[in-house]
Amino acid sequence: MEQSTKFRQKLVKWHTSENKRELPWKEEKNVYRIWLSEIILQQTRAEQGWKYYERFTAAYPTITDLANAPLEEVYKYWEGLGYYNRCRNLHHTAQYIAFELNGKFPDSFDAILQLKGVGPYTAAAIASFGFGLPHAVVDGNVFRVLSRVFGIETAVDSTAGKKQFQQLANDCLDVKNPAAYNQAIMDFGATVCKPDLPDCKNCSMQSFCIAYNQQRVNELPVKEKKIKIRKRWFTFYIIMQHNKIAVQKRTAKDVWSNLYEFPNQEFSSEKEWKEAKGTVTELWLNEQKINQTYNVIATTKAIKQQLSHQLIWGNAQLVHVNSKHTPANSWEWKTADEVKQLPFPKLLNDFFKAGILELFAGRHTTVKQKT
DNA sequence: AACACGGGGAT
């Protein structure tokens, strides 16, 4: 018997009721909800995505509801989940399906794969869970499980590796019940064949698993690329006039694209950033052509944000200005209530949580003359 | 082929 057949049989046998993960999108038959859950779960732990899934399905019961929603509102629901291009593509695809396809979700693998925000993994997931089509999912769980069970050393993040593991996954797939098989291998990877401290002692694959029998479990899967972390330093200017705050939308192809932020400047070293504290505010206000009186109320302490690929430090200068002024840029003046409706990066929400806006209270009148 | 893209949890 083929090894892939043995693996499939052992896996499906393992996936009994007590070994299944209970998750809100399990056994879902509504393709809109399946698609929504898969987009949310990209590079996201099931536990983390859970509340977002519930939030979205409550706010947008149908794909047409999502399509009709303002993009800004959808971003607000996505706030905090990260990888914000997923949100833009989600809305784009909802509009495409609702308006161009009359609400009918594409029902072939190739058509599903064409959707923005849908790659090989998500297309296979939707095709199998939504339509019972025989396509094997390959996600982080599958790379790990297959590399260990079959003892494969090809780097999972190489082109050759992606091809090899997809082929093996196809061989192992239970074409009679692709949905159950795909669920099983991901549940197995998430609960037994975990990245750290896999539960080999109680694993039903133990006698069959090449990595276990060769004591190479901790060496698999192999990855060849290691990410380099970029350090960045920002000073944000939280500018208030009367009861309004200046904000702007991030438009660059950079982290937090399409979220809101405060006017700011980035420094190229920690040294410059620290030395600039306070003294640079006047120069910066000058550059923004703020030609009226202002009062620097406070400098906040720094807040750190650790991302996968960046380590970001930010502090904030709280500035009260005497009259509202919009330079030749994209500042928008918003009340605190309006600001609460906008999506912000976690780092900036942390400033709100620290109570920065309250620092403005009662200090609006003490305005210094600009020099 | 290499890189960019968030935030949280586990070790």
Place this chain on the structure above:
DNA sequence: ATCCCAGTGTT
């Protein structure tokens, strides 16, 4: 600190 998570899009 480091790795990883129901990966995808761009260059």
